[in-house]
Amino acid sequence: MLIELKDIIKNYDNGGVITKVLRGVSLSVDEGEFVAIMGPSGSGKSTLMHTIGFLDKPTSGTYLFDGEDTSSFNDDELARIRNERIGFVFQSFNLLPRTSVLDNVILPLLYNTSKANQESRAKLALESVGLGERIHFMSNQISGGQKQRVAIARALVCDPKVIFADEPTGNLDSKSGATVMNILERLNKDGRTIILVTHDRGVALHANRIVTISDGQIVSDVLVPESERIHSKEIKEDE
Amino acid sequence: MNNFVKEIKTTIKDLLSRKGRSFLTILGIIIGVAGVIIIISLGSGAQSLVLGQITKLGSNMVGVLPGKSNENGPPTAVFGVQVKTLTLTDVMAIKDKSKVPNATDVASFVSGNITIIYGKESVDTSFTATDGSYVRVQNVDIDKGTFFTDEEGRSGANVIVLGYDVANSLFPNGNEIGQIVKIKIPNTNESRGEVSSSIPFRVIGVQKKMGTVAFQNQDDQVFIPFSVGQRQILGIDYVQFIRIKIDDAINVKPAMKDIERVLREQHRIKDTEHDDFSVRDLADAIKILTSITDTLRIFLGLMAGISLIVGGIGIMNIMLVTVSERTREIGLRKAIGATRRNIRNQFLLESIVLTFTGGVLGILLGILISYLIAIGARFAGYDWVFVISPMAIILAVTVSIATGIVFGLYPALKAAKLDPIVALRYE
Numbered sequence: 001m002l003i004e005l006k007d008i009i010k011n012y013d014n015g016g017v018i019t020k021v022l023r024g025v026s027l028s029v030d031e032g033e034f035v036a037i038m039g040p041s042g043s044g045k046s047t048l049m050h051t052i053g054f055l056d057k058p059t060s061g062t063y064l065f066d067g068e069d070t071s072s073f074n075d076d077e078l079a080r081i082r083n084e085r086i087g088f089v090f091q092s093f094n095l096l097p098r099t100s101v102l103d104n105v106i107l108p109l110l111y112n113t114s115k116a117n118q119e120s121r122a123k124l125a126l127e128s129v130g131l132g133e134r135i136h137f138m139s140n141q142i143s144g145g146q147k148q149r150v151a152i153a154r155a156l157v158c159d160p161k162v163i164f165a166d167e168p169t170g171n172l173d174s175k176s177g178a179t180v181m182n183i184l185e186r187l188n189k190d191g192r193t194i195i196l197v198t199h200d201r202g203v204a205l206h207a208n209r210i211v212t213i214s215d216g217q218i219v220s221d222v223l224v225p226e227s228e229r230i231h232s233k234e235i236k237e238d239e
Numbered sequence: 240m241n242n243f244v245k246e247i248k249t250t251i252k253d254l255l256s257r258k259g260r261s262f263l264t265i266l267g268i269i270i271g272v273a274g275v276i277i278i279i280s281l282g283s284g285a286q287s288l289v290l291g292q293i294t295k296l297g298s299n300m301v302g303v304l305p306g307k308s309n310e311n312g313p314p315t316a317v318f319g320v321q322v323k324t325l326t327l328t329d330v331m332a333i334k335d336k337s338k339v340p341n342a343t344d345v346a347s348f349v350s351g352n353i354t355i356i357y358g359k360e361s362v363d364t365s366f367t368a369t370d371g372s373y374v375r376v377q378n379v380d381i382d383k384g385t386f387f388t389d390e391e392g393r394s395g396a397n398v399i400v401l402g403y404d405v406a407n408s409l410f411p412n413g414n415e416i417g418q419i420v421k422i423k424i425p426n427t428n429e430s431r432g433e434v435s436s437s438i439p440f441r442v443i444g445v446q447k448k449m450g451t452v453a454f455q456n457q458d459d460q461v462f463i464p465f466s467v468g469q470r471q472i473l474g475i476d477y478v479q480f481i482r483i484k485i486d487d488a489i490n491v492k493p494a495m496k497d498i499e500r501v502l503r504e505q506h507r508i509k510d511t512e513h514d515d516f517s518v519r520d521l522a523d524a525i526k527i528l529t530s531i532t533d534t535l536r537i538f539l540g541l542m543a544g545i546s547l548i549v550g551g552i553g554i555m556n557i558m559l560v561t562v563s564e565r566t567r568e569i570g571l572r573k574a575i576g577a578t579r580r581n582i583r584n585q586f587l588l589e590s591i592v593l594t595f596t597g598g599v600l601g602i603l604l605g606i607l608i609s610y611l612i613a614i615g616a617r618f619a620g621y622d623w624v625f626v627i628s629p630m631a632i633i634l635a636v637t638v639s640i641a642t643g644i645v646f647g648l649y650p651a652l653k654a655a656k657l658d659p660i661v662a663l664r665y666e
Contacts, residue, residue: 055574055659076578083576094571094663098256103249111576115242154575 001064002161002193003029003052008061010047010216021047022058023216029195031161034188036196036204039213046166048213049197053086053164054078066161083111087155091167093147095139095154101126102135105153112158125153129183145176152183162193169203181206182232205230246585250592261593264557267550268597268642269604272635274543276605276627277612282536283626284613289528291622293521299488300376300521301495303333303481303502307514323477324515329505330481338501341485341494344372348480349469354423355399355461356437357409364405365460366422368468376484384416384444387464395466399440403448403458415442422463424472438471450620491520547638550597551646558590558650569654570662583655590647591640598639602632 010022021044029035039045050056051063054070063070065081073081082088087108095104105122109115126132129149134142139150148168155163165184169177185206188194196207204210205224212220254261306322330347333339350367371389373379379386387398399420406415421437440463449457469475485494495518502516503509562569569582577585606627616623 050660053574055663076580079573079576079578079581082574088574090571090663094567094574096568096571098253107572108575110242110246111572111578111581158576 001028002031002066003027003195004062004064005052006062006064008048008051008058008063010044010051010056011059021216022051024061025213025216025218027211027218027221029193031193032188032191033209034185034194034196034207036198036207036210037213038198038201038204038210040199043213044216045197045213049164049166049195052195053088054082079111080113083108084113084158085161087158087160087163089148089151089155089163089165089168091170093144093151093171095147095150097140099139100135101131101137101139101142101150104139104150105135105157108154108158122153122157125157126150128156129153143176144172145179148172148176148180149183152180152187156187160192162195163187165194165196167198168196169198169200177203178232179234182234185231202230206232246588247592250585250589254589254592260557261596264554265550265593265597265600267553268547268594268639269550269601271543271547271550272598272601272639273605273608274546275540275635275638276602276631277609278536278539278543279631280605280609280625280627281612282532282539283628284609284616284623286529286532287624287626288621289532290525291624293524293528298521299485299491301483301485301491301498302519302524303329303483303498304517304519305477305479305515307517322515323475324506325478325481326476327478329502329516330478332501332505333481333483333498335501339483339494339497341487341490341497342483343486344375344484346370346372346376346482347465347478348482349465349473349475350479351468351473353461353472355405355409356421356423357418360409361423362405362408364402366463366468366472367460368463368465368472370465373462376482380447380449382445382447384442386444386462392464393466395464395470397438397440397467398443398464400444400446400462401442402446402460404456405459405461406442406445415445418442422472438467450622491522495520544638547642551594551642554590554594554643555646555650558586558647559653561589562586562650562654565654566657566662566665569657570659570665573657573659574663579655582657583651586651586654587644587647590651591643594639594643594647595636598636601639602635605635 005025005027008022008025009020012019012021025044025048027048037045037048047056051058054065054073058071066085070078070081096107102119102122105125106118109118109121123132123135126135129152131146131149131153134146139147142150148171152163152168163184168180168184172180181203184194184196194207196203198204205228207224208229209221209223211218303325305325327347330345333342334345336342346369348367348369350365353364353366355362355364369392371387371392373392374386381400382403384400386400387396391398399422401409401415409415409420410418419439419441421439423437446458446462463472469478483494483498485491498518499511499514499516502518503511503514506515508514572582572585609627610625613623613625
């Protein structure tokens with residue numbers, strides 16, 4: 001098991017008012033899976049992803065990542081896991097402004113223990129998302145779809161085991177969205193674990209398993225039959 | 240190391256992308272550092288100017304002033320208090336070779352203000368009444384004619400040596416030597432109807448242009464024999480100042496002891512506590528001046544230091560704004576693996592680069608302004624030396640970097656502490 005959550009509880013304390021966001025979530029994800037986490041807004045799906053992605057610590061419960069209990073990890077160890085073992089793709093891209101595409105992708109390597117060949121590694125990641133030609137563009141000179149592909153390249157550059165994508169198509173038109181989903185599928189086919197958060201069933205059906213969460217608890221966890229899965233074709237964007 | 244250089248480059252690129260704000264941010268530091276550089280430069284320039292002027296007088300000179308004064312403090316006469324304890328008999332005693340063997344020349348002085356008239360021209364100026372030995376105790380360059388002799392000085396002949404500016408005002412066409420000028424005596428009884436009198440003097444010499452020494456225009460004065468100035472013009476019987484030339488600089492201290500002994504004998508003083516005179520050499524004068532200028536420099540340096548603190552607070556302010564503006568960026572960096580230390584260092588580096596740049600610009604501005612002041616001072620006739628001490632530059636750079644660290648630390652720690660989730664959600 002790559003990811004193993006047991007009875008994860010997450011409460012937020014807003015000045016004495018305690019909000020229970022996750023109420024005992026147990027979930028296991030195997031290496032190579034493509035899992036979509038679905039649920040209405042406020043259901044706790046983002047908090048769940050942040051917890052799995054080490055951006056947030058659970059109030060209680062155990063989290064084994066790659067067999068290691070992570071509850072005792074300190075800030076530096078968590079930062080290292082985020083850097084080396086997982087990659088994030090956000091709905092709003094979160095690229096650095098006034099910074100070139102290449103430098104945006106190099107960014108995680110600045111915090112990586114292996115500092116060699118930063119530029120060639122970043123170029124390789126950009127080529128794998130089809131942006132090998134645009135490396136010297138500024139991050140605000142490219143289209144939304146291209147921005148998200150830069151963000152995917154940034155998530156890939158440290159060669160992580162898991163990629164977390166939080167509504168990756170939420171800010172994109174359907175064509176760009178399809179391109180992004182196609183890349184994620186391809187990464188999964190190459191053996192990388194993908195965990196996707198979405199409220200869009202059409203997006204979720206790219207995964208081979210859909211976990212539905214409601215009111216802080218998992219209400220369904222089903223495998224998607226191959227017949228129902230959606231596969232986005234690689235669309236050449238008008239570049 | 241390579242990575243560090245890269246980080247500095249990134250930081251500089253980042254700061255250049257908002258040039259206007261970066262410049263305004265460091266303006267306080269620029270002004271503060273420039274202030275430090277200028278103050279230190281001006282202090283050194285003024286000090287070397289004054290010291291240069293003092294040493295020009297010669298290092299084997301001893302002065303005697305009436306009134307007791309503290310070892311390192313200025314004598315009372317400096318504050319315009321008239322003390323009448325020195326007399327011509329004292330001067331005669333000092334001249335006595337058996338009592339002060341190392342004194343080669345002694346000149347006594349009184350001075351005051353007068354009006355000189357030649358034809359329709361009249362000039363208000365100051366006079367120095369002294370002995371013929373003046374030319375040997377002080378560097379005097381006579382342009383035309385001669386200074387008065389010892390004999391003329393002693394006999395109280397009505398002869399006068401004009402300063403350069405005075406000669407120019409009275410005799411625009413030159414040709415001063417041998418002319419008769421009149422000195423008007425300020426008559427204190429004028430109000431009672433007595434007509435103020437005037438005494439004729441024959442011009443025997445004109446001083447070369449001297450410029451300003453010790454903050455006095457040396458060209459706006461005249462010299463007359465001592466007894467004339469003392470008796471006829473001022474109507475007093477005491478001596479305001481005695482200058483003694485010692486045969487060798489090594490003998491200055493023993494000669495001062497001799498002079499003190501002679502004066503105590505003359506004034507029948509047993510206890511040094513009751514001295515009514517002060518014997519000073521140039522070393523004392525230099526010590527006093529240095530202590531005054533040092534105090535001034537410390538005070539001004541403190542003011543410049545305060546302006547640096549104010550500049551530092553400006554840096555802190557802007558860095559706090561920058562941190563909150565870049566909250567999302569901080570969240571993103573943390574999400575992709577930046578540790579607290581990485582974030583702290585990033586912002587600390589940014590404020591250090593800012594203050595360091597401010598320091599360098601401040602140094603350049605300070606040097607430029609100090610240089611312009613030096614040019615201005617030279618233009619005004621001062622023998623000003625343009626000094627920039629490497630210590631001042633090292634100090635300015637160190638202080639500006641330290642300002643960056645001290646005032647950048649709080650915003651940087653604030654940035655480092657941000658929770659990645661909160662930061663990423665920040666709008």
